[in-house]
Amino acid sequence: MTDLPPGVHPYDPTARDVLESPFAEYRRRHSGCPIGHSDALEMPFWALFGYDDVRAALLDPKTFSSRYGTTPVFQKSIGFFSDGKEHTHFRAIFRKRLSPEGIAALQPRVADMARRLLDDMIAKGPVVDLHDDFALPLPVHVVSWLLGIQGDEFVTLKHWSDELMDNAFGKSNARFLEVYAGVCAFFDQHLDARYAMLTAAGIEEARPEHVGTVLPDDWISDAICADYLGRKLNRDEQRIALMGLLVGGNETTTSLITNLMWRLLEEPSRWELVRSDPDRFIPVAIEESLRFDSPSQGMFRTTLCPVEVAGIEIAAKQKLMLNFGAANRDPAAFDDPDSFRLDRDARDLSRRHLAFGGGVHGCPGAPLSRMEVGVVMRLFVEQLPEVTLAAPSQRSVGYNLWGRRKLPINLGR
Numbered sequence: 001m002t003d004l005p006p007g008v009h010p011y012d013p014t015a016r017d018v019l020e021s022p023f024a025e026y027r028r029r030h031s032g033c034p035i036g037h038s039d040a041l042e043m044p045f046w047a048l049f050g051y052d053d054v055r056a057a058l059l060d061p062k063t064f065s066s067r068y069g070t071t072p073v074f075q076k077s078i079g080f081f082s083d084g085k086e087h088t089h090f091r092a093i094f095r096k097r098l099s100p101e102g103i104a105a106l107q108p109r110v111a112d113m114a115r116r117l118l119d120d121m122i123a124k125g126p127v128v129d130l131h132d133d134f135a136l137p138l139p140v141h142v143v144s145w146l147l148g149i150q151g152d153e154f155v156t157l158k159h160w161s162d163e164l165m166d167n168a169f170g171k172s173n174a175r176f177l178e179v180y181a182g183v184c185a186f187f188d189q190h191l192d193a194r195y196a197m198l199t200a201a202g203i204e205e206a207r208p209e210h211v212g213t214v215l216p217d218d219w220i221s222d223a224i225c226a227d228y229l230g231r232k233l234n235r236d237e238q239r240i241a242l243m244g245l246l247v248g249g250n251e252t253t254t255s256l257i258t259n260l261m262w263r264l265l266e267e268p269s270r271w272e273l274v275r276s277d278p279d280r281f282i283p284v285a286i287e288e289s290l291r292f293d294s295p296s297q298g299m300f301r302t303t304l305c306p307v308e309v310a311g312i313e314i315a316a317k318q319k320l321m322l323n324f325g326a327a328n329r330d331p332a333a334f335d336d337p338d339s340f341r342l343d344r345d346a347r348d349l350s351r352r353h354l355a356f357g358g359g360v361h362g363c364p365g366a367p368l369s370r371m372e373v374g375v376v377m378r379l380f381v382e383q384l385p386e387v388t389l390a391a392p393s394q395r396s397v398g399y400n401l402w403g404r405r406k407l408p409i410n411l412g413r
């Protein structure tokens with residue numbers, strides 16, 4: 001184990017008790033040791049737990065860079081894993097579909113997908129697994145559709161999404177590289193098919209106006225046709241964009257649905273309250289769930305220069321985990337942080353919690369997942385008023401993820 005400076009305590013996010021529920025560990029950190037150091041994975045890293053420290057790091061990308069990737073592994077600087085102008089322009093290409101107008105246009109189709117899945121789940125009931133039968137497939141369907149991947153291929157897509165998530169966070173770098181190669185091959189087939197469509201139409205150079213005309217109107221076509229700093233994206237950039245959107249939009253939204261229903265049903269008076277006034281309580285419940293049970297417990301940065309954080313000198317080129325889950329339970333930022341409360345203010349929560357990160361790398365998919373889960377909650381309130389928990393749940397795999405992998409419920413109908 002590395003010799004740690006005074007005031008820094010070892011941190012092992014993979015320790016059995018921390019994995020099962022990290023919140024007692026966060027409470028200890030908030031009472032006097034806001035910075036930790038981990039040797040638990042292949043790559044060592046520092047960890048920040050305090051709300052102000054995490055937020056300050058998010059807002060200072062010149063010191064806390066995403067250029068070496070946002071996991072504990074040092075990755076190539078590309079696409080979302082970059083800083084400054086490069087990153088701003090890259091992100092803008094894919095953010096268009098997630099603008100307020102974009103989200104409003106997506107809502108009817110998302111509602112339709114949710115209704116179909118709910119009908120299937122009801123047909124299977126009365127006891128079902130909310131994770132397998134609803135919360136997992138819905139975001140996969142939505143992201144597949146936005147990417148432009150049709151039909152049964154969404155099963156392959158989910159497989160790659162899970163493999164990436166399971167291996168990106170530093171258990172084994174070698175396995176991560178294998179998975180990365182597999183995902184690249186998957187997207188290459190789709191990119192090649194689009195270039196073949198352009199060739200068949202006699203087009204030599206893709207242009208933005210080909211999206212939705214010669215090519216389907218989706219993210220794969222955006223990756224091919226968009227202008228980026230006076231050129232087109234190269235193959236590696238196209239792959240990293242599609243991978244980021246795939247992984248970003250899947251497990252996180254699944255976890256938001258399972259975490260939220262778990263907390264509401266665990267204490268039936270909460271579900272009653274949401275049912276009694278859905279317009280008022282659905283938005284609060286979503287934001288409180290994001291704060292209380294943040295689906296992404298943390299992402300990483302790399303220090304570009306020596307910096308003092310929470311009174312500790314950290315050298316340049318160090319990996320640092322920004323622990324969103326802990327920051328959102330910091331008593332210095334939220335009253336009574338370890339209670340799930342529906343009497344908080346939804347707008348205040350949405351502005352302050354860090355479940356979607358913040359700053360220039362803040363989640364561009366936040367409006368989509370808020371819309372998606374809002375649609376789901378309305379459907380559940382209308383169609384499943386008597387739903388209850390049916391058996392104990394299980395946590396999802398991976399220290400950086402926090403969601404229910406099994407959530408048996410009784411649909412009550």
Ligand code: HEM
Binds near residue numbers: 066244248249360
């Ligand atoms: C409840 C759902 C979601 C949660 C909790 C979540 C969480 C996050 C967080 C914490 C970050 C910041 C990462 C960092 O600071 O390094 C992030 C970034 C990102 N998310 Fe999400 N996300 C969700 C949904 C989505 C969806 C639906 C999409 C797209 C389909 C998406 C795509 C992305 C992308 C591409 C980034 C990288 C942005 C950048 O580096 O500029 N996310 N997400």
